[in-house]
Amino acid sequence: MRKVLISSAKGGVGKTTTTVFLAKALRDAGYKVGILDADISAPNVPFALGFKPGERKPMEVDNYLLKPHDKDGIKVVSYWFDTKNGIPFLLWAYDRTMNILRAFCERVDWGDVDVLLIDCPPTSSDELIGLLQFLGHIDGAILIIQGNTVASVEDAKIAKYTFDHHNVAVLGFIQNMMSDFFNSPDVDVEEEIKVPKIAEIPLSKDLDSKYKEYYKPVIDFMVAKKLLPKVEKSKKVEKAESDLEKAREIVKEVRAKKAEGKKTKTKKVKRKSKRKK
Numbered sequence: 001m002r003k004v005l006i007s008s009a010k011g012g013v014g015k016t017t018t019t020v021f022l023a024k025a026l027r028d029a030g031y032k033v034g035i036l037d038a039d040i041s042a043p044n045v046p047f048a049l050g051f052k053p054g055e056r057k058p059m060e061v062d063n064y065l066l067k068p069h070d071k072d073g074i075k076v077v078s079y080w081f082d083t084k085n086g087i088p089f090l091l092w093a094y095d096r097t098m099n100i101l102r103a104f105c106e107r108v109d110w111g112d113v114d115v116l117l118i119d120c121p122p123t124s125s126d127e128l129i130g131l132l133q134f135l136g137h138i139d140g141a142i143l144i145i146q147g148n149t150v151a152s153v154e155d156a157k158i159a160k161y162t163f164d165h166h167n168v169a170v171l172g173f174i175q176n177m178m179s180d181f182f183n184s185p186d187v188d189v190e191e192e193i194k195v196p197k198i199a200e201i202p203l204s205k206d207l208d209s210k211y212k213e214y215y216k217p218v219i220d221f222m223v224a225k226k227l228l229p230k231v232e233k234s235k236k237v238e239k240a241e242s243d244l245e246k247a248r249e250i251v252k253e254v255r256a257k258k259a260e261g262k263k264t265k266t267k268k269v270k271r272k273s274k275r276k277k
């Protein structure tokens, strides 16, 4: 299972939005996806995935391993499921927060998930550093930047520094909420952070209907980086499906012709029997 961090060191730039829509795009492309909501203090991935308050129930534990919940084929682990009305009990309890984070990193049965997206807490200090230690091997981090604003780029630099320090590869960045609002024209983000740009996502009301198109460059990037091991299989599945569709068409045609043949035969028989009379 590949582990990819979605991070920014900054709040409100679209980490959770990116995580959730990228997960949906990956699922639609045939990958098995899990999301680890590593924001223990303010967990909201399930909410963004469409869970309703009535669906908030603790994750089951089997053989000392947590069982993720599932939303439309996306597996998710989040402290949201254990909160009351969305408010975590532990805002003040550092040790327990870290213990929960640790359990989420070490004691989850993710099954056959291909890629685990980790929605990072909006910080570059304790919780993020704990996360990096507890996760063990990490395949890379994707930075989220709000447009090309100076403040967001400066925070991304801090995130990059943190990851470099902990030997986590920063794969690239996504410019989220691209618009006239979040635009400092003189900022060259690639030059500033020195990692490649993966995609630009507009500030948009249509993420729900357009996520496949918007996040395709991110999937292509992950494929190129060999972060998606089963891409060949998913192409095979696509081909098998199209072959199956063609086979169904042929069967339909053959049946239609047979039915046509029977009709003409019965007509002929009827004509013959009329002649005999």
Ligand SMILES: Nc1ncnc2c1ncn2[C@@H]1O[C@H](COP(=O)(O)OP(=O)(O)OP(=O)(O)O)[C@@H](O)[C@H]1O
Pocket (backbone or CB within 6 Å): 008, 010, 011, 012, 013, 014, 015, 016, 017, 018, 039, 121, 122, 176, 177, 178, 201, 202, 203, 204, 205, 207
């Ligand atoms: N591309 C976008 N277009 C329009 N709205 C967006 C976009 N990306 C994010 N948003 C909105 O911006 C707000 C903040 O996004 P989000 O919660 O994903 O940020 P975050 O980085 O996870 O925040 P936090 O640090 O608090 O966890 C949300 O209301 C979200 O719907």
Ligand SMILES: [Mg+2]
Pocket (backbone or CB within 6 Å): 015, 016, 017, 039, 044, 119
């Ligand atoms: Mg968030």
